[in-house]
Amino acid sequence: MLRTQTIVVWGLSGLFTTSIALAQQPAPGAPASSGGSTLTIPDSDRFYVVDKGMNVNVRTAASVEGGYPFFQLQAGEIIEVIDEKYGWARVRTSTPAFAKAFGYVRADAITADGTTGVVSRRTSMRAPNLNQKGRPSASFEALDPALPAGTRLTLLEQIPGARANDPGNWKVKLPATQMAWINAKLLRPATPAEIAAMMPKQPKPVTAVAEVPTTNAGASPTNTADPTAATIQTPAEKETVVQGTPSPATSTPEEPAEMTPQVQRAQRLAELDNAFRAVLKEDIESAELELLQRQFTKFAKDPEITSAQEATAQSRVDVLVLKIDVQDRLARLKSMRDQTRIDGENITATRMAMDTRAPFDMVGALNASVVFSGNNTMPLLFRLQDLAGGQTIAYVVPDDRYDMAAWTGLSVGIIGVAKYDEALQLKIITPRRIDLLAQQPVRGATTAENKDTDKAPEDTSGSSAAVAEADSGDESD
DSSP: OHHHHHHHHHHHHHHHHHHHHHHTSOOTTOSOOOTTOOOOOSOGGGEEEEOSOSSEEEESSSSTTTOOEEEEEOTTOEEEEEEEETTEEEEESOSGGGTTOEEEEEGGGEEEETTEEEEOSOEEEEOOOGGGTTOGGGOOOEEEEEEOTTOEEEEEEEEOOSSTTOOOEEEEEOOTTOEEEEEGGGEEEOOHHHHHHHSOOOOOOOEEEEOOOOSSSSSOOSOOOOOEEEEOOOTTSOOOOOOSOOOOOOOOOOOOOOOOHHHHHHHHHHHHHHHHHHHHHSOTTTOOHHHHHHHHHHHHTOTTSOHHHHHHHHHHHHHHHHHHHHHHHHHHHHHHHHHHHHHHHHHHHHHHHHHHHOOOSEEEEEEEEEEEESSTTSOEEEEEEOTTTOOEEEEEOOOTTSOGGGGTTSEEEEEEEEEEETTTTEEEEEEEEEEEOOSSOOTTOOSSSOHHHHTOOOOSSOOHHHHHHHHHHHHTO
16 A cells, blocks of 8 residues: 555656646746747737648748748648738747757857856847858848847857857757748648647646555465556545456547637638638639638728738738739730730731732722823823822823723722832832722822922923922822
């Protein structure tokens, strides 16, 4: 019986020691914390899960260019998000995911005491630069917040200085209070079950095996009881020894805990955030952006949500508003493209019809030329004008096979050789074939080049000045 009581006392002592150790854990806002310790975070909506990729970089700043990586996380690990801006999440190194993270502190700022050390003055925690293999000499970025005097750190390794006046560095475990940055696109809100799985487990009850002494100390036992487990509940309870074979325990399934409004809101935000990430993967022209934007707006206006939940929802609304604007612009651009395509098809069809009907070198309204009428020294040429604007396209050399004088004012198609006449300083075409395209006169086409040339005086000398004056009139058409 004395041995049994000794076992009971030993079990109670272990439970009391465990309770003291748990009670001595630092508070969430305590400035002095040992490296690698896990803090208890009150706001469950701050927990997020690394949802995409392996070796996700944790950076010293909210920028790929402005901050280098100093630690890497794996998919499924849970972190605490403080806030978000510009697509980057600011996280605190308070969860077990950062258990292996470390940093550098100047050796002259720490008073070493075995495996731990105390910060002697306010100093900074420098993050190891993974781009430079974590070398202390290349690790210059300081993490927020600075370490106040009195902070106790877990020492990992002392690194001597490279110069005579260099005190060197201590490699220490990263405290649970440091801040860092992660790409927010790689995160999603943690579910209540994932948060519960991350929290430290409660210590199991201490069990001891009790032996039942025989009736006679020197005699061989005639009745031996099977050893049983004595469960120690609290110091006030008595030891219970059950002899014989215990009856099978009947397990009663635990009823699921009723979801509180806070948990329901956290789960609602997680569902909306999952939908947000799925929508971003869809084609922006057909994604349900406005519907999701309305859902996030409604959630953000709930007066019962926390400030962190409101900030998360509002950041999603801001992103969706930008996406919706892009979606609207793309829709308008697509409409314009479709209209342009239709107009282009119509133009192509018209052009094909014209080309199929008559592959002419030139098409226009045929008219007589006042200047080149064949009188005196001027050659006889007919004027070919544009059907729409009336500008002169070229001058046509007469052909005895066609009665061009009878076709004046009508639209014709000409196949022939076009060239620029140096002597006359204009473009002429010698027809091989002329087809009449319309029997009605063309509006806008006149039989005179312009009013000035109609009144030009006759030149019987054949000088080049008259030709130059006529060219001037043609150029004005």
